[in-house]
Amino acid sequence: MHLEKLNTNTNIVKVLKDLDVDAGGINILSAKSQMHLILVKDLHVGAANILKQDALSVGADLAVPRGTVLAKTPRVDCLLIATKSQMQKLSKKELAQPFGLKELAKKLSEIINVKKSKDVEIMGVINANDDSFFSGSRFSEVDAVTKIERMIEDGAKIIDIGGVSSAPNSQIVGVEEELKRVEGIYKLIYEHKLYEKVKFSADTYEPEVAKRAVESGFNIINDITGLQNDELCKIIASYDAQAVLMHMQGNPQTMQQNPKYESVLDDVYKFFKVRIQKAESFGVKDIILDVGIGFGKTLEHNISLIKNLEHFLTLEKPLLVGASRKSMINKIYPCEVDERLAGSLEIHMEAVRNGASVIRVHDVKEHAQALAVHTALNF
Structure with missing residues (x-):
């Protein structure tokens, strides 16, 4: 047995195909491997507290300023840390939430579905x-x-x-x-x-x-x-x-x-x-x-x-x-x-x-x- 540490830029889909993972597994696992850092600016403090809990519930996290839980300021900037798979789950959750989180959910969906061109x-x-x-x-x-x-x-x-x-x-x-x-x-x-x-x-x-x-x-x-x-x-x-x-x-x-x-x-x-x-x-x-x-x-x-x-x-x-x-x-x-x-x-x-x-x-x-x-x- 030996281990190989893969680079973060590794084409994970190719690796999974080389391992002969089934098509459904490739979709699921590749989504779990893609980490996203999303800076959310000027968010309602109530929305930030809801988003924090929802992010944790799907395995992601939200970095918020000190005092957010006590609503010390009406609006805050936050950092969402999530895989593609977690963002998919989170975007569905936020569609039912108040304080502008429905709009955030739509933007998360846009980010998830973005595709880079391989033809340059x-x-x-x-x-x-x-x-x-x-x-x-x-x-x-x-x-x-x-x-x-x-x-x-x-x-x-x-x-x-x-x-x-x-x-x-x-x-x-x-x-x-x-x-x-x-x-x-x-x-x-x-x-x-x-x-x-x-x-x-x-x-x-x-x-x-x-x-x-x-x-x-x-x-x-x-x-x-x-x-x-x-x-x-x-x-x-x-x-x-x-x-x-x-x-x-x-x-x-x-x-x-x-x-x-x-x-x-x-x-x-x-x-x-x-x-x-x-x-x-x-x-x-x-x-x-x-x-x-x-x-x-x-x-x-x-x-x-x-x-x-x-x-x-x-x-x-x-x-x-x-x-x-x-x-x-x-x-x-x-x-x-x-x-x-x-x-x-x-x-x-x-x-x-x-x-x-x-x-x-x-x-x-x-x-x-x-x-x-x-x-x-x-x-």
Whole structure:
């Protein structure tokens, strides 16, 4: 006899199948193996006391502030510690309870039913402007097709092309200048029918540029303003294109001037709910959510978003993360932009582990390799 201690990231379903456990047993046991930590904020103190007892009755637990049992404060924050199986039982119990616990039960059910995608797409970045923060992403029309074909060969499933820098304090550019920068490559993509090989994304928030892109075979409009412009919503809907809806606090010229949130997770979540509703009201059907790493966030905000991506999966939209070579890496380990590949790989693999379906990167081949190894280790 010998023992093997399994890692918490082990694919428990695969282990159970290898043991030849019956299908019903796999469902039950896998649910018992998945531990969840759920922070419940601003809960009625009466609800907290009920939830504490109900959690204990199903084998889970609820961490509450001192004095909760005596109702010293009307509302409290709590931490629910439970397996998936315990959450299933608890969510049923709370449906019959007062003090807002019925709503909590519904949210627990949403969390339980969230599924992470195993199919992750790499989005390669190409910039048609001279002031993009990473020079390696820039191109000229002479080598544009070669650069795109190399990215496809290296493993990119999407190519994201932008003509305006959105880095902090970047220069404001008008729509005419943006069109001037990108229309040449749009024409090359169309003439070479590159859109038949891979999906193309236009990194723009200008309706006129977006229209030119979809007419050139682009499938996706990547909007850093989160579909703020009604006309852009109309164009995306009319061409049945996919939209990347990103969160940004402020604009590129102001976003890093002391960004603040009540709760970065809740604030970004609420923003997404409002903008999804708006987009769908215009007929936009296919939406990807981008939490906007580095767009009006401190290092702590960025780390929190990466570590808690699952929080946004209940919105039932694919998640995109783009942290490639960004300054958050420099804040953790001081280095220049061209020295941030290793940090980019680690952030993006953590994002995939936590639910990202698309990673937006400058270094396609290296990310394709890392993703292949990550998948082999985790699925």
